[in-house]
Structures are given as structure tokens and as C-alpha cells.
Amino acid sequence: MTDDHSTKGAYVTSGAEFTRDTNYITTHITRDGRDGYPVEPGRYRLIAARACPWANRTIIVRRLLGLEDVISMGLCGPTHDKRSWTFDLDPGGVDPVLGYERLQQAYFARFPDYPRGITVPAVVDIPSKAVVTNDYPQITIDFSLEWKEFHREGAPELYPEKLREEIDTVNKRVFTEVNNGVYRCGFAGSQAAYNAAYDRLFTALDWLSERLATQRYLVGDTITEADVRLFTTLARFDPVYHGHFKCNREKLSEMPVLWAYARDLFQTPGFGDTVDFTQIKQHYYVVHTDVNPTQIVPAGPDLTNWLTAHGREELGGRPFGEGTPPGPVKAGEEVPAADWVPQN
Numbered sequence: 001m002t003d004d005h006s007t008k009g010a011y012v013t014s015g016a017e018f019t020r021d022t023n024y025i026t027t028h029i030t031r032d033g034r035d036g037y038p039v040e041p042g043r044y045r046l047i048a049a050r051a052c053p054w055a056n057r058t059i060i061v062r063r064l065l066g067l068e069d070v071i072s073m074g075l076c077g078p079t080h081d082k083r084s085w086t087f088d089l090d091p092g093g094v095d096p097v098l099g100y101e102r103l104q105q106a107y108f109a110r111f112p113d114y115p116r117g118i119t120v121p122a123v124v125d126i127p128s129k130a131v132v133t134n135d136y137p138q139i140t141i142d143f144s145l146e147w148k149e150f151h152r153e154g155a156p157e158l159y160p161e162k163l164r165e166e167i168d169t170v171n172k173r174v175f176t177e178v179n180n181g182v183y184r185c186g187f188a189g190s191q192a193a194y195n196a197a198y199d200r201l202f203t204a205l206d207w208l209s210e211r212l213a214t215q216r217y218l219v220g221d222t223i224t225e226a227d228v229r230l231f232t233t234l235a236r237f238d239p240v241y242h243g244h245f246k247c248n249r250e251k252l253s254e255m256p257v258l259w260a261y262a263r264d265l266f267q268t269p270g271f272g273d274t275v276d277f278t279q280i281k282q283h284y285y286v287v288h289t290d291v292n293p294t295q296i297v298p299a300g301p302d303l304t305n306w307l308t309a310h311g312r313e314e315l316g317g318r319p320f321g322e323g324t325p326p327g328p329v330k331a332g333e334e335v336p337a338a339d340w341v342p343q344n
Contacts, residue, residue: 011187011288023116024135029123030146037125037132039146041070044132045097046139047106048121049085050276050335051078051283053179053232054136055121060228061140064270066152068330071143072097076120078279079286084118098129106131137175140225154324158225167219170226177204179233186245186291194246202249209257216264216317223319227265234262235275238301240284244292253305263305264312269325277303278339303341 029037029044037044046062048055062071074095076085084104087095094101103122107114110130122134133139144159159167181201188194208230211218218226233241237252253259266272285297319325329335 011290024119025111025131025133026135026138027133028138028146029132029142031149039149041150042072043126044071045124045126046071046073046121047076047085047095047103047124048073049076049078049279049283050274051279052120053236054119056232056235056274057136057228058121058139058143059274060231060270061143061158061225063274063326063329064158064223064228065143065147065155066326067143067147067150068333070147070150071123072126073333074098076103078276078283085120097126098124100129105129137171140228144225152326154320156223156320156323158223158228160220160224163220163224167224167226170218171229173204174208174226174230174233177201178208179229182233182237182241182245182247185247186241186288198247198249201247205255205258209255212261213257214315216261216312216315221317222321223265223268231262231265231271234258235266236280236284239277239281239303243298244284244288251301253301260310260312263308263310266306267310268319269327272306272341273329273335276335276339277341278336306341 027035027037029035029039031039033039046058048059050056050059059073062068062073074087074097075089077088080086084102086102087093087100090096098106100106102118103120104118106122106124106129107118109128110132119134119136121136121139123132123139124130125132141159144157177200181197181204184197185194185201188197208218215221217223218230234252237247241247242251252262266275281297285292286295289295
């Protein structure tokens with residue numbers, strides 16, 4: 001199959017608020033293999049896209065935990081049509097492990113009549129070339145819990161048992177009001193739906209600012225799953241959500257606490273080194289043609305400020321707890337320098 005960008009998907013329903021389909025493939029990869037897919041190094045391939053915030057989470061967690069040599073990764077390009085994400089970054093437009101041009105092929109290999117969107121991230125079983133799961137909230141949790149035997153030495157505890165209840169509570173509000181809240185603004189089909197979404201989003205951002213004013217991380221004194229989930233939305237706020245999605249009460253860089261928090265994480269190994277600002281902008285501005293019919297990708301904003309001092313160390317905290325930072329990015333998985341923060 002070839003890529004066909006004449007078949008763009010529609011994201012806005014006139015007169016309606018945006019409602020996300022959260023029915024995912026809930027198969028788990030577990031140590032006991034209860035769903036038929038046991039933890040096994042080298043067996044699975046994470047298919048992600050640097051443009052997508054949900055997929056970006058899995059890239060971050062995989063790197064923080066040191067699973068790069070255990071779970072391989074394939075990257076889709078930043079744009080897609082309504083059928084599927086595609087492997088147009090790879091030579092010949094084909095994933096070198098799966099031999100696919102489209103992620104859709106992995107879904108159809110397991111569910112020939114799969115009726116829902118073909119989403120990233122997805123974990124694919126390499127022997128069968130069939131999708132195992134696209135349940136992105138669970139994928140990162142399973143990376144932490146089910147794959148623990150294969151974590152790198154010094155890997156952080158991103159989902160510590162004693163904090164799980166609080167992490168889950170924070171994650172629920174962050175998802176409904178922030179991660180998904182920006183989409184409710186951007187894909188609102190009426191003024192009333194937009195107004196309501198806008199108010200909910202900034203109410204939640206104000207709550208987060210208040211929470212983070214006196215503590216370095218969202219839950220406890222170390223980086224957890226909660227920080228990963230918030231970070232990928234904040235990283236996209238000024239380049240995309242402020243303008244493209246009309247989340248424009250303030251830029252992130254005009255919200256002092258959240259801006260310092262986001263820079264703190266960005267400058268932490270495993271976070272900023274996974275962010276491709278060029279692909280992020282290309283994805284939203286090119287794919288969402290009912291929001292941006294011209295498909296013109298804006299030149300700004302200036303991103304050099306992501307590397308400025310944040311001062312969050314004064315709040316204490318231990319980024320990796322008893323662990324250590326991850327080492328250099330795995331060869332071949334680096335974000336191209338031209339797509340990252342411009343170096344002056």
C-alpha cells in the first residue's frame with residue numbers, strides 16, 4: 001500500500017464537543033503470560049511516533065528504565081492519513097523489522113476487520129507481526145512492573161507501590177483536564193463547547209501550578225509516571241496547543257511555575273532528548289486539515305529558552321530517587337539536531 005494524503009481524517013464535529021474514543025486493545029504483556037504474551041526480551045517492537053504525546057510517553061519510559069535493548073522501537077513519520085500511521089522515515093518507507101509500510105497492517109494481522117483508529121503507541125509481536133496492545137496508559141505501567149527483571153541497573157521507580165493511589169488520582173485529573181483537555185479545545189465543534197473546555201483546561205493548569213509551587217515533582221520527591229504524562233503535553237503547549245488548539249490564555253512560558261517545572265524535566269536525561277519539535281509541529285498543522293486547512297506549519301516559537309536555568313533544584317527532590325540517570329541515547333534513536341532546540 002502507498003501513502004495517500006488525499007484521504008485526511010476529520011477531527012471536528014460541527015456543533016459538538018470532542019469526545020475521545022478510549023476503547024483500546026487491552027491485552028497485556030505479563031511475566032506470567034496470562035494473555036498469551038509473556039515478557040520475553042527481543043520478542044516485541046514498540047511502534048511510536050515522536051509527534052504524538054501519548055507515544056512520546058512510552059519512548060520516555062522505555063529510555064528511563066533502560067529497555068532499549070529488550071524492546072526494539074520503530075518510529076512512524078509525523079503525518080498520516082485517516083487509514084494509518086506510516087513508516088515513511090525508514091528506507092523505502094518500510095519498517096525494517098516488520099516489513100510493513102503501514103501500522104495498519106499489524107492491526108489487521110490480528111484483527112482483520114479492526115474498526116477503530118490505528119493509533120500509536122502500539123506494541124507488536126514480532127514473530128506474528130500482529131499488534132498486541134495499543135492501550136497507552138497501561139503500556140508504560142507494564143514497562144515499569146512487568147518488565148522489571150530487565151530494567152537497567154539504577155532504573156528509577158516510576159510507579160512505586162506506596163504512591164500508586166496518589167499517582168492514579170493525579171493522572172486521572174491530568175488526563176481528563178489537561179492531556180485530553182487541549183484536544184477538547186482544539187476539536188470543539190461549537191463556541192459553547194470550546195468555552196467550557198478552555199475553562200476546564202486552565203482551571204486544571206492553575207491547580208497544577210499551585211501544587212508544583214512547593215514541590216519539585218507531582219507526587220513524592222522523585223520523578224514518577226505522573227510527571228511523564230504531564231510533561232508530553234507541556235512540551236507541545238507553546239509549539240502547538242497555544243495557537244493551533246486556541247489554548248491561549250497564556251503561553252506555557254508565561255506560567256512561571258509550570259514553565260520552570262517543564263524545563264526541569266526537559267533538561268533531565270530521558271525527557272528532552274526524546275522531543276522532536278519539528279515533527280510535533282508538522283503533525284498537528286499538516287494532519288488536522290479541518291483545523292488548519294492551509295497545512296502551513298508556523299516557523300515559531302523560539303525554542304532556545306527550553307535550555308535556560310529553571311531553579312527547581314531549590315525545592316529539593318531526587319529526580320531518580322535511589323537510582324541514576326539513563327546513559328546516552330541509544331545509537332540510531334537520537335532526535336536529529338535540526339529538530340531539537342536550536343543551538344545559538
